[in-house]
Amino acid sequence: xxxxxxxxxxADLLPLTVGALTLSEVAPTVMTTLSPYEGCRDAxxxxxxxxxxxxxxxxxxxxxxxxxxxxxxxxxxxxxxxxAPDRGLSDHAALVDQSDGWAVVQLSGAGAExxxxxxxxxxxxxSVFKRGHxxxxxxxHMMASITRLGPASFQIMVFRSxxxxxxxxxxxxxxxxxxxx
Amino acid sequence: xxxxxxxxxxxxRREFTYRGAALxxxxxxxxxxxWHSHVHLRQNxxxxxxxxxxxxxxxxxxxRVRRDTVSHVMLASALAKPEDADGGSA
Numbered sequence: 001x002x003x004x005x006x007x008x009x010x011a012d013l014l015p016l017t018v019g020a021l022t023l024s025e026v027a028p029t030v031m032t033t034l035s036p037y038e039g040c041r042d043a044x045x046x047x048x049x050x051x052x053x054x055x056x057x058x059x060x061x062x063x064x065x066x067x068x069x070x071x072x073x074x075x076x077x078x079x080x081x082x083x084a085p086d087r088g089l090s091d092h093a094a095l096v097d098q099s100d101g102w103a104v105v106q107l108s109g110a111g112a113e114x115x116x117x118x119x120x121x122x123x124x125x126x127s128v129f130k131r132g133h134x135x136x137x138x139x140x141h142m143m144a145s146i147t148r149l150g151p152a153s154f155q156i157m158v159f160r161s162x163x164x165x166x167x168x169x170x171x172x173x174x175x176x177x178x179x180x181x
Numbered sequence: 182x183x184x185x186x187x188x189x190x191x192x193x194r195r196e197f198t199y200r201g202a203a204l205x206x207x208x209x210x211x212x213x214x215x216w217h218s219h220v221h222l223r224q225n226x227x228x229x230x231x232x233x234x235x236x237x238x239x240x241x242x243x244x245r246v247r248r249d250t251v252s253h254v255m256l257a258s259a260l261a262k263p264e265d266a267d268g269g270s271a
Contacts, residue, residue: 059188059189059240060188060189060190074239074240074241074242075188075240075241075242075260077241121192121193121195121196122192135189135239136189136238136239136240136241137189137192137196137238137239138193138195138196138238138239141238143237143238143239
């Protein structure tokens with residue numbers, strides 16, 4: 001029998017440090033998209049609050065509690081990560097497992113937004129894009145999800161199939177920022 | 182060109198794909214002439230035009246945008262209403 005072993009999307013590519021910036025892979029976790037059925041968003045929010053203590057996120061925002069994160073993920077869609085979805089949620093929303101579908105990385109270090117400024121047409125400076133803010137936006141032609149985790153730390157997600165391109169593009173931007181000194 | 186997405190805010194045009202003018206479809210029994218006009222004939226105005234744009238690289242919303250075709254000023258934008266949602270199958 002062939003022995004198969006699980007491999008994360010960026011297993012052979014990360015971590016990577018250039019200058020003050022570090023790009024590392026986020027430990028894989030259960031991820032599920034929640035898409036509320038028509039007219040069910042309030043009921044879904046109540047169910048989420050009862051189960052995880054998290055309400056349905058507003059557009060461009062995320063909430064987190066005790067290792068569970070709820071991330072706004074597009075129109076009428078949120079991504080639940082860090083916990084398996086409660087079965088009761090399926091009364092209010094379509095649940096789709098995304099756990100193996102995304103490359104999830106973290107870019108950290110002073111000036112992380114300078115590197116992202118070379119990749120995304122969105123203002124990610126701390127005065128505008130604060131902790132917990134999230135954006136679905138273009139990252140070098142990839143449909144990315146970007147979330148600020150802290151003062152100098154971002155989570156970046158793209159489709160798993162684009163992991164290598166993501167690392168290559170972010171690495172190039174990190175090098176360009178480092179070269180400016 | 183920058184387009185205001187009602188959910189995401191002002192974004193670069195590269196995040197959007199264009200569908201075309203936002204037109205009211207004739208009724209199913211309006212006859213061939215009305216449908217021919219709807220499918221094939223366009224006004225091409227020099228000035229404000231209602232259009233459909235898809236925020237493909239962002240939140241995935243269909244947006245009804247009022248754009249001045251002369252100056253490319255974006256005059257208004259709103260999410261497609263649920264009854265307009267089938268405007269998405271370009």
